[in-house]
Amino acid sequence: MRRKVRTRIAPSPTGFLHLGTARTALFSWAFARHFGGEFILRIEDTDVARSTQQAVQQIIEAMRWLKLDYDEGPFYQMHRLERYRAVLAQMLDKGTAYHCYCQPDELAAMREAQRAKGDKPRYDGRWRPEPGKALPPVPQGLQPVVRFRNPPDGDVTWDDLVKGPITIGNRELDDLIIARADGTPTYNFCVVVDDLDMEISHVIRGDDHINNTPRQINILRALGAELPLYGHVPMILGPDGEKLSKRHGAVSVMDYEEAGYLPEALVNYLSRLGWSHGDDELFGRDRLVQWFDGEHLAKSPAQWDAAKLNWVNTQYLKAMPDDALAILVKTQLQRLGVEEVDERLPRICALFKDRCETTVALAQWAAAFYSDVSPPAAEVAQHVTPAVLPAIRLLSEKLSAASWDKASIYGAIKEVLAACGIKMPQLAMAVRVLVLGTSHSPSLDAVLQLCDRATVLKRLNDARV
16 A cells, blocks of 8 residues: 555544444454554544533543554544634635634524425625625624635545545535634534544544545545545444334443453454454454455445344353353443352352353342342242152252262262152252252253352252142
8 A cells, every 4th residue: 555554433422332343443453553654543622512421421431441552642633723724724825714604593584495495504605705796794792613614516526445445525515614703613623634644544443434424535525634544334223123222232342342242253254344354253363354455345324233243152151261251240240239249159150151142141140159049939839849849858968978079969969869769850859949940950960069059058958749
């Protein structure tokens, strides 16, 4: 490539980092890493009324959790106001921008009249300087906005990295406000100056920004800047085909951390939403960086599939070392109110992780080993019957004297089955309900081995019909 690859992600801290922005960040990060370039984090916080420090912190935390390390930043637009004002002054001096004194009611009347004639509502350029044109008298006591002097003719064309050639006529674009009456610069202007100053070579973002792109290209050209290459990825849709939103479930990245998903799994799944490498489904970051060269980005929207994400997360859970998994499960246990764990936790994770889609589900299994259980009344009634209760009493006696290892526990169970003349499922389900609070679990001897003996005996002895 002619230029050093420099990409960016520029979330607005008016809310938490959502899945669509996270995917854009992932694509931008992987693209930069693939070409040995740089990835920049920029916080677009000029919407002062809606931006919050809490959202800023959550964005940074989400990037850290996803391990999308950035080379520069975070940069804050509100720290760059002097730079924006300097560029505005330069544009006003060159005539590529001008002051406009139209008031909101005047603009509303202008648009209403255009609609009445069947025209597209737009600013009519009444304050735009032209040779030989007489401008209205400057109103006293009013602060003007600054508008960009958009080219009146011709087209804006760019070869989009995702969608191919796109052309938009300049006649479709009116003169954009680039600074408000209070002097605050607007989004499209700040983006241009930031991309120029930060030498951004490639802009990868959602296709809801396509309408912004010709405006930004025209401003960049007015500043004499080299244009970045643009790639607009389609939206992520929910299962109903509508734009992904809260009604489809969690959309904030950190909601998925709390729900027990692994960052590696979420990165893997997000990368497959709108991009592919053959039929490969499971791959780590290193392989993603190796493959992600900007090709094979889909032109059509991707659809969120919670079941597929759960399957991906399950594969990563199964492959994760038990000691590392136990650290995550400990955090989830604390959220469940379990404060103390011990050296058994990695082995508990090993025993139950094949049954779990998330670390939350795994923690729910583990909680039975560290806190009281309350077996559902219906399960107790179904499995702890008068026919099984004598076997439960005898098993308690056998276990109180047995060595506390899997083989000895299994031997005690076999002795009870023979003595009481019942089948393994009858006894096993009843014991599971009493000890774990559920009738389904891995093999009974493996489960009991990991339990505290005193706890097992108490739960068996408390059994009532």
